[in-house]
Amino acid sequence: MPPLKDPSLLRQSALVGARWVDAAGKGIAVTNPSTGAIIGHVPDLGETDAEEAIAAAQAAQRLWSARTAKDRGQVLRRWFDLMMAHQDDLAAILTAEQGKPLAEARGEIAYGASFIEWFAEEGRRAYGDIVPGHAPDKRILVLKQPIGVVAAITPWNFPNAMITRKAGPAFAAGCAMVLKPASQTPFSAIALAVLAERAGLPAGLFSVLTGSARRLGAVLTASPIVRKLTFTGSTEVGAQLYAQCAPTIKKLGLELGGNAPFIVFDDADLDAAVEGAIVAKFRNNGQTCVCANRIYVQAGVYDTFAAKLAGRLAGLKTGNGFAEGVTFGPLIDANAMAKVAEHIADATAKGARVILGGRPHALGGCFWQPTILTGVTAAMAVAREETFGPVAPLFRFETEEEVLTAANDTEFGLASYLFTRDLARVFRVSEALEYGMVGVNTGLVSTAEAPFGGVKASGLGREGSRHGLDDFMELKYLCVGGIG
Numbered sequence: 332m333p334p335l336k337d338p339s340l341l342r343q344s345a346l347v348g349a350r351w352v353d354a355a356g357k358g359i360a361v362t363n364p365s366t367g368a369i370i371g372h373v374p375d376l377g378e379t380d381a382e383e384a385i386a387a388a389q390a391a392q393r394l395w396s397a398r399t400a401k402d403r404g405q406v407l408r409r410w411f412d413l414m415m416a417h418q419d420d421l422a423a424i425l426t427a428e429q430g431k432p433l434a435e436a437r438g439e440i441a442y443g444a445s446f447i448e449w450f451a452e453e454g455r456r457a458y459g460d461i462v463p464g465h466a467p468d469k470r471i472l473v474l475k476q477p478i479g480v481v482a483a484i485t486p487w488n489f490p491n492a493m494i495t496r497k498a499g500p501a502f503a504a505g506c507a508m509v510l511k512p513a514s515q516t517p518f519s520a521i522a523l524a525v526l527a528e529r530a531g532l533p534a535g536l537f538s539v540l541t542g543s544a545r546r547l548g549a550v551l552t553a554s555p556i557v558r559k560l561t562f563t564g565s566t567e568v569g570a571q572l573y574a575q576c577a578p579t580i581k582k583l584g585l586e587l588g589g590n591a592p593f594i595v596f597d598d599a600d601l602d603a604a605v606e607g608a609i610v611a612k613f614r615n616n617g618q619t620c621v622c623a624n625r626i627y628v629q630a631g632v633y634d635t636f637a638a639k640l641a642g643r644l645a646g647l648k649t650g651n652g653f654a655e656g657v658t659f660g661p662l663i664d665a666n667a668m669a670k671v672a673e674h675i676a677d678a679t680a681k682g683a684r685v686i687l688g689g690r691p692h693a694l695g696g697c698f699w700q701p702t703i704l705t706g707v708t709a710a711m712a713v714a715r716e717e718t719f720g721p722v723a724p725l726f727r728f729e730t731e732e733e734v735l736t737a738a739n740d741t742e743f744g745l746a747s748y749l750f751t752r753d754l755a756r757v758f759r760v761s762e763a764l765e766y767g768m769v770g771v772n773t774g775l776v777s778t779a780e781a782p783f784g785g786v787k788a789s790g791l792g793r794e795g796s797r798h799g800l801d802d803f804m805e806l807k808y809l810c811v812g813g814i815g
């Protein structure tokens with residue numbers, strides 16, 4: 332990692348309420364997925380630390396929620412300004428621990444900061460209602476109030492933005508947050524806490540806990556003080572946490588797995604569709620929940636699309652995220668490599684053809700060649716499971732009805748994409764797709780202004796947009812009588 336302009340942002344510590352706990356060279360090692368080198372260590376915290384963080388959050392939240400939305404928004408705005416002022420350092424920390432190319436990491440910092448900026452403003456629009464009464468002497472008022480102490484558990488693939496997409500609305504609403512970031516990428520979370528402290532976020536309002544996910548998660552999900560759990564990660568873990576929260580009836584925000592269809596019709600702008608596929612499939616080296624997991628191309632343009640996509644990919648470079656001109660970094664770990672290899676082996680064993688890549692990259696380690704498969708069918712694992720890697724499986728289809736049936740044939744329902752220049756088809760297909768989000772002639776839908784989230788096994792709730800704030804608030808109905 333290049334030297335940081337502000338080395339204090341890379342802190343080998345965790346934040347328990349108002350107390351920084353140092354790893355002091357032991358605890359959990361964090362490695363660079365490009366090189367395998369140890370970047371540093373974070374503390375291995377336990378149950379009592381999690382309980383302490385929850386208690387600190389409860390005390391701080393009472394005072395924080397008593398401040399005006401404008402005041403809270405000004406603190407968040409300062410946090411946004413500090414994130415952008417330190418964009419290069421935050422990006423370097425992110426590339427070191429997650430692997431994505433530096434330019435992409437800088438983009439994530441700006442994307443992550445945009446949620447803080449957006450909710451610094453949205454917090455002042457948590458409007459309630461005054462409803463015409465049901466009796467002459469009654470008045471009906473509806474208030475919006477913060478839900479209270481929130482627990483957040485986040486993944487490694489977007490170590491900055493998946494935190495701020497939760498912290499922004501939580502703090503704007505007047506909540507407190509106890510965060511357990513992914514163990515592979517804790518330093519991005521800790522750097523955010525360092526800047527939050529400098530921005531004036533009150534002590535105790537934001538804790539960052541590092542250590543055993545199972546152990547810390549058990550405390551966070553069992554505590555009756557924690558009134559909401561917001562989780563981003565796999566559907567398997569999300570379902571487990573859902574069950575763990577049941578005894579205390581918590582509000583849940585679940586951003587889970589995906590299996591996005593990417594549909595290219597005969598009448599599409601093929602160059603635009605190829606660019607869209609590069610973004611939708613290969614952003615973060617295919618390690619996003621909204622990645623195009625299945626690429627359906629209508630028969631009339633199938634061969635041309637495949638050739639164009641292969642031509643574009645052949646010119647892009649794989650390597651260490653800090654190296655010049657690199658578009659694809661490493662996968663996060665050996666398990667991710669094994670899953671990619673397994674999906675390709677399964678597909679080729681069932682008749683698919685590799686027209687590009689298909690093997691570990693010559694760089695070794697966690698690097699994989701960008702890969703295109705043709706002749707892919709619904710019988711293959713890539714059609715049913717999330718690959719979470721740089722593999723583009725191309726399915727051929729004949730009719731709109733056929734591809735809609737195939738696209739909806741999954742338990743997931745997060746993102747979906749279609750490319751066509753037929754306006755009637757845009758609405759017919761978009762309305763028929765069983766997903767929370769539809770990209771029309773674009774491969775990138777994620778932005779703070781829009782509601783991000785899915786249906787079915789892809790989760791509950793929405794993050795971002797004006798809807799994202801309501802997920803951190805409760806409605807309170809006042810029935811005021813005796814008005815003569």
Ligand SMILES: NC(=O)C1=CN([C@@H]2O[C@H](COP(=O)(O)OP(=O)(O)OC[C@H]3O[C@@H](n4cnc5c(N)ncnc54)[C@H](OP(=O)(O)O)[C@@H]3O)[C@@H](O)[C@H]2O)C=CC1
Nearest residue numbers: 485486487512513514544545548564565568586587588620
């Ligand atoms: N819908 C969305 O927006 C997103 C969905 N995902 C999905 O997540 C998967 C990849 O991300 P990945 O991080 O591996 O997902 P995981 O679900 O394995 O991990 C996500 C987070 O959950 C924690 N965790 C794991 N097990 C437990 C547990 N028993 N109790 C409490 N916390 C736990 C992890 O901690 P630790 O790191 O310590 O294991 C990590 O912080 C893919 O399926 C992807 O689609 C990922 C990102 C976004």
Ligand SMILES: O=C(O)[C@H](O)CS(=O)(=O)O
Nearest residue numbers: 488489618619620621777
């Ligand atoms: O974790 C993810 O995959 C993110 O939600 C993807 S995005 O928000 O950057 O699209």
